[in-house]
Amino acid sequence: MQDTLKRIHENKIFEWTVVSVIILSALLIGAKTYHLPRPFVIFLTYADIGITLFFLVEITIRFIASDDKRNFFKSGWNVFDTLIVVVSLIPIEDSEMALVGRLVRVFRVLRMVSIVPELRVLINSLIKAMPQLSYVMLLLFIIFYIYGAVGSFFFNEINPVLWGDIATSMLTLFRVMTFEDWTDVMYETMGTYPLSWAFYLSFIFFTAFAFLNMVIGIVVNVLEKENAAHERERLLENSENKLTQLDQIQIELKEIRALLKARQ
């Protein structure tokens, strides 16, 4: 039976069916955001149950078909898929749970990522880039924290909505970093502290530098891997090609020596 399910699971038609059902579930979620006539709403409810059951069957097939059942839940994607299906099975009644149910249905669209390998590669590259960027992010956080504290101390009484406490200040600084109406924020504080433009300009300079550092870090890292792979290939090809000629020369020389020795 495992073999049969394996064959089903590896079948191209099965794969495309899963992708189609995920797209269908995405369309249903989109449709729900519109005002719909009553019969269509009822149809959506049944379609939703159908999709939940299909996903349940699919994950079961995948589990039975897998050779290494112990490590099945060690893969983050499998855990994610199972969780989405299990939570979908919980009957939605009170409004609190309805919200969770709705969110779970939205996250079903993410199953697209767990099915299409090319998308999985993109997400993995994000996760891989994370630790490498962590120090730049820590530096960025320290910059935000210091400027947030200073901003909160000085500008708190000017506009408590923007500079009330350190968390609010950091959100305001993120806004300044995106250049979103940042001059309005600046002109307001310049009324009390005329030199506060230096606060904003230095903040923009430091964050821009940290971001530039981050982007360059990623580019250099990508190119480095690229170059390393390229170089390895080149060396292999090169050595096969040239060393053999040098090898032939060495063999030739050994034969010449052998000839000379033989005649002694």
Place this chain on the structure above:
Amino acid sequence: MQDTLKRIHENKIFEWTVVSVIILSALLIGAKTYHLPRPFVIFLTYADIGITLFFLVEITIRFIASDDKRNFFKSGWNVFDTLIVVVSLIPIEDSEMALVGRLVRVFRVLRMVSIVPELRVLINSLIKAMPQLSYVMLLLFIIFYIYGAVGSFFFNEINPVLWGDIATSMLTLFRVMTFEDWTDVMYETMGTYPLSWAFYLSFIFFTAFAFLNMVIGIVVNVLEKENAAHERERLLENSENKLTQLDQIQIELKEIRALLKARQ
């Protein structure tokens, strides 16, 4: 006759005439957007007929001059040119058609791209870059779709103009991505959901990452091709240069062995 037309078609003066007429047609379109005195409007109408006829003659010459008439319409640029000319010939009467006629006259400016090879290269590079970027775009679409659905579920009642349905939500999210008055959108929803800043910040983070991925993907791809071409050239040059010296050594060794063998 085909040869005569071919000579005309390949003539530098003919080429420059075509470019000049395209620029003239562009200027006429620009002129139409201003309020003009009556005689000038009449002149524009005649100039427009003249340009249409010129384009008709030019495409006919190009068609007759081409050796491979079967594949003439296999080139997208030829189909585009012919379509522009044919639709221009339809007489403009009712206001519906007038609009189409006007648009076709605007798209005549694009003939500039079909005539100047350097511009054609740029457009082709766009078309070539498309499939390679399709997965990043799909990921970006999934991010937009999920955030659009979540935004529509939660913020629908706060501001239906911005979050009414999933399509409107996605347009609002595009606006957030461009940082256009995004804090106004955020502060409004933070009135009801104080933690909704996390929604916007995570969205900005994910889209920025996907975009960065896209840009780096293009840069790496361009540099890779560059390097590959460079490397191929280098290898060729290198092998010509060095292998010949090694070849001379091998020839020399063979001669020495021949000398030794001859003396045995």
Place this chain on the structure above:
Amino acid sequence: MQDTLKRIHENKIFEWTVVSVIILSALLIGAKTYHLPRPFVIFLTYADIGITLFFLVEITIRFIASDDKRNFFKSGWNVFDTLIVVVSLIPIEDSEMALVGRLVRVFRVLRMVSIVPELRVLINSLIKAMPQLSYVMLLLFIIFYIYGAVGSFFFNEINPVLWGDIATSMLTLFRVMTFEDWTDVMYETMGTYPLSWAFYLSFIFFTAFAFLNMVIGIVVNVLEKENAAHERERLLENSENKLTQLDQIQIELKEIRALLKARQ
């Protein structure tokens, strides 16, 4: 006398004096934008005359010191310097000329660029990058022109201030490209044409692509030159190093053959 002036011109102290006077002239221009007490204004007038005379003397020394007087005015920087000095000499009386005189005094700051070689290199790199980028700029202009014409045809009656004629439309589109309150522009036209978001999004997509192309073009060009210089150096070093060893082997082989031949 030419030699004396040459020695003066090449003197480090003279060079630094020129730079100092340029900085002083820049400070005077800055000072003029503030409300100043009367005695200081009179001082500024005399200082201005002093700077003009100094520049006159400096350019005269430079002209007499130059060996190749025929080609002196073939250098754009010399023409620029002379022009600035000559126009400064025209007495300022009526208000029309006063404006020109003021502008000329502002452009004196640019003499900084003509004096400091490192800045001249930066400006030259801009001028050199120009032709190479001309096709991307032409493509960008065509995109702006087509969207400007279409925008003017459709949105003219909605808001003539933004879409009145093709020039105004192109300015509005530049604004959209910089994401400056672009949603306000879009929402206005979406009131009449609900699908006009496609107009803006496609425009943003095309211009973003063209810009990306431009940036990548510059980066690749810079890296290419970099790599070419690097490679040339590497090849030189490599050939010197390795070929000599191969040369030694060939010399050795020739000697061995000579030994063998001598014994025959």
Place this chain on the structure above:
Amino acid sequence: MQDTLKRIHENKIFEWTVVSVIILSALLIGAKTYHLPRPFVIFLTYADIGITLFFLVEITIRFIASDDKRNFFKSGWNVFDTLIVVVSLIPIEDSEMALVGRLVRVFRVLRMVSIVPELRVLINSLIKAMPQLSYVMLLLFIIFYIYGAVGSFFFNEINPVLWGDIATSMLTLFRVMTFEDWTDVMYETMGTYPLSWAFYLSFIFFTAFAFLNMVIGIVVNVLEKENAAHERERLLENSENKLTQLDQIQIELKEIRALLKARQ
């Protein structure tokens, strides 16, 4: 005693304690920006004294543990740490000093950078990049200065808040460069000078070019260092590998010659 303190200083637990205390001091600063109940405020005061004393002890240990006490204050980081501790010791009484005391406590968070080596590397890279970028920054400053002076001359009477003097004008231009409501600034001056759009567009063009130059400069510089390190490694590896084979050939040839010579 120096050895004991050295062992303490190099102890992993001691290092982590220092990091923890810095994080705690950061949290205290953040907490102070919120409205807190009275007992918590008193607790904060004592915690602050505790942190100051801890830092005093830590810096004393570091000083005594250091072998080269003469050069201890030659390191910028040590001077920074000592300064932070010393200023913290000054009792806060009048409101003037309270502000300085508060700021010093905020800058304690920067001690994180002086402790974590990875962050120190990032900051050093900023300091190292400075001189290399100085000419681009000078060019950028000249562009700002010229446009600021011109803007102040022409637009002074239109809006003195934005164009009152050269310093204000340069701040307004920085705002234009970040695209923050720049069209509002432009439309206002276009009311008096209809061609002033050229002023803004040319400014945006020049600053964008200078910035692009700066970014490309950094990227090329980073990649160059990368390539140089890579190349050096490659050459080393290459020469070890190939030269030994060529060396073997030379040794072989010498033996052959010796054989031939011996038989003469």
